[in-house]
Amino acid sequence: MFKGVSLDQAPPFEAPLLFFLTAPLFAILAGAALTEALFFQQHIAILHLFSLGFMLNIMFGALLQMLPVVIGVKFQNPKRMAWWVYIPLNTGIALFFISLYFDIALYHPAALLLLLSIGSFALLTLYKLFNAPSNTPTLWAFRLSLISLLIALAMGVFLLTTLKNPPEIFGFVLPMHALFAAFGWIALLIIGVSYQVIPMFYVTTEIDRRVQYMVIWLISGALTLLLLALITLMATDENIVVTFILSATFGFILFLLLNFALFVYAVMTLLRLYNRKRSIKEPSLGFWYVGLFAALAASIYPAAMPFNHFSDNIYAVLFGYGFAISIIYGMLYKIIPFLSWFHISSRGFFDMPNMKEMVDERLLYLHLGLHLLSFALLILYPKAAAPFIIAENILFYINIKKAVKIYFEYKAKKSPFEGFSRQ
Amino acid sequence: MREIFLDTREFEPPAPMQMVLSELQNMIEGQTYIHQLHRLEPTMLFNRIKPMGIEYIVKKEGDDYHIYYFYPGDKDMVRELCGV
Incomplete structure (x- = not known):
């Protein structure tokens, strides 16, 4: 017989929410720090406020939420696990920022906390993912993204702890760390999630599975070759100048291959969105378009630019702020209202506001405008972007406040099905 | 057995989920089953x-x-009807 709704199967929304609500704080801090930043090391600190503070917090929150419902993998106690990761992770990020930005010797405690929190979460999640009941491109993207995160983490810890007395290999590990973090961890995760959420939220057909896998394996293959090259380099005793020239040429070819995979993904996803079955205009889609066009620009940039004119800063802004952060906002503006609705309805309520009523579309468009402005200014004159980065993240809190408030209001109410479904 | 057919391919979430959950309440054991046509697996x-x-x-x-x-x-019976 029909047993009504289950009160138990939905994983707690508080666990991902903890990470989702913390992430913009780091972006606000990054905006504030940008106004005073002068040195390379300070810009690296700010970059990590975006990558670790903003993106990694969102990633952990999203994985906690998505794995049980999309992949069928469950954590024993998601709320407790969230806190166990959350505290060392965010303390580690704060120490990392202080040590690099203010040049205070807190490198070792920062490295230890990041190693413990990111390492334990990634290893546990990987173990669960390799024991998942099914195999899909999204699942493979998640697995490879977490493996890349672990490799980037190991390299990052090495870089951080040898920063003040860098060995010869330092200069080789630095770009590898950046590539594993950008393409391996961030891009693979975004690609894996988008394979699920684009057809779901924007009523499109799925990208052909062979193309889905091709993008994932191209990125993973190129990164594996880079890692093998680094290991070979460490094992040989060649002239460092010759080795540098050889590895730079080899590395650039693989970098072009990574960008080709990003190009294919961006084009295929844009085509799906352009040809979607219901062409409803909405602001979250605007973030996706910004993100995908930025991905296209980033993927073309190294090939279009003569080698000596390539700017790391412009590439980092196109990839990080344009591609990754735009898409993250687009995802969050869909996922947070949906999860709020999903968790409330899982408890048997039917009178709650619908997803569209949980956000004010005009304010979302305002956020999109501020985001475009921040993005453009980060390329043209980074310091001028600071107030807009701060403003867009404060506006993000305002925009999701209603969905979060509704969730907690209904959580406090007694479920209309209580007493029926457990019979 | 009677089929309750739902084409949810062009609906945004959470509508497809609501439609199936709503029809589940009308599903009678031995008499009806639901056939949903969708653009992805509704995990x-x-x-x-x-x-x-x-x-x-x-x-x-x-x-x-x-x-x-x-x-x-x-x-x-459903396996036979849907040819799986």
């Missing part, structure tokens, strides 16, 4: 109906997914 819905004592079968044809929801006792 969140699967997660939600498992504790309700409902089973499902997924069949992919081209870009579309055919999902059949039924009571466990009707499994053989």
Whole structure:
């Protein structure tokens, strides 16, 4: 017989929410720090406020939420696990920022906390993912993204702890760390999630599975070759100048291959969105378009630019702020209202506001405008972007406040099905 | 057995989930089953109906997914009807 709704199967929304609500704080801090930043090391600190503070917090929150419902993998106690990761992770990020930005010797405690929190979460999640009941491109993207995160983490810890007395290999590990973090961890995760959420939220057909896998394996293959090259380099005793020239040429070819995979993904996803079955205009889609066009620009940039004119800063802004952060906002503006609705309805309520009523579309468009402005200014004159980065993240809190408030209001109410479904 | 057919391919979430959950209340053991035509595998819905004592079968044809929801006792009959 029909047993009504289950009160138990939905994983707690508080666990991902903890990470989702913390992430913009780091972006606000990054905006504030940008106004005073002068040195390379300070810009690296700010970059990590975006990558670790903003993106990694969102990633952990999203994985906690998505794995049980999309992949069928469950954590024993998601709320407790969230806190166990959350505290060392965010303390580690704060120490990392202080040590690099203010040049205070807190490198070792920062490295230890990041190693413990990111390492334990990634290893546990990987173990669960390799024991998942099914195999899909999204699942493979998640697995490879977490493996890349672990490799980037190991390299990052090495870089951080040898920063003040860098060995010869330092200069080789630095770009590898950046590539594993950008393409391996961030891009693979975004690609894996988008394979699920684009057809779901924007009523499109799925990208052909062979193309889905091709993008994932191209990125993973190129990164594996880079890692093998680094290991070979460490094992040989060649002239460092010759080795540098050889590895730079080899590395650039693989970098072009990574960008080709990003190009294919961006084009295929844009085509799906352009040809979607219901062409409803909405602001979250605007973030996706910004993100995908930025991905296209980033993927073309190294090939279009003569080698000596390539700017790391412009590439980092196109990839990080344009591609990754735009898409993250687009995802969050869909996922947070949906999860709020999903968790409330899982408890048997039917009178709650619908997803569209949980956000004010005009304010979302305002956020999109501020985001475009921040993005453009980060390329043209980074310091001028600071107030807009701060403003867009404060506006993000305002925009999701209603969905979060509704969730907690209904959580406090007694479920209309209580007493029926457990019979 | 009578088929309750739902074409949810052009609906945004959470409408497809609401439509199936609503029709599940009209599903009668031994008499009816639900046939949903959708653009992807509705994994969140699967997660939600498992504790309700409902089973499902997924069949992919081209870009579309055919999902059949039924009571466990009707499994053989539904498998025969949907050709899986």
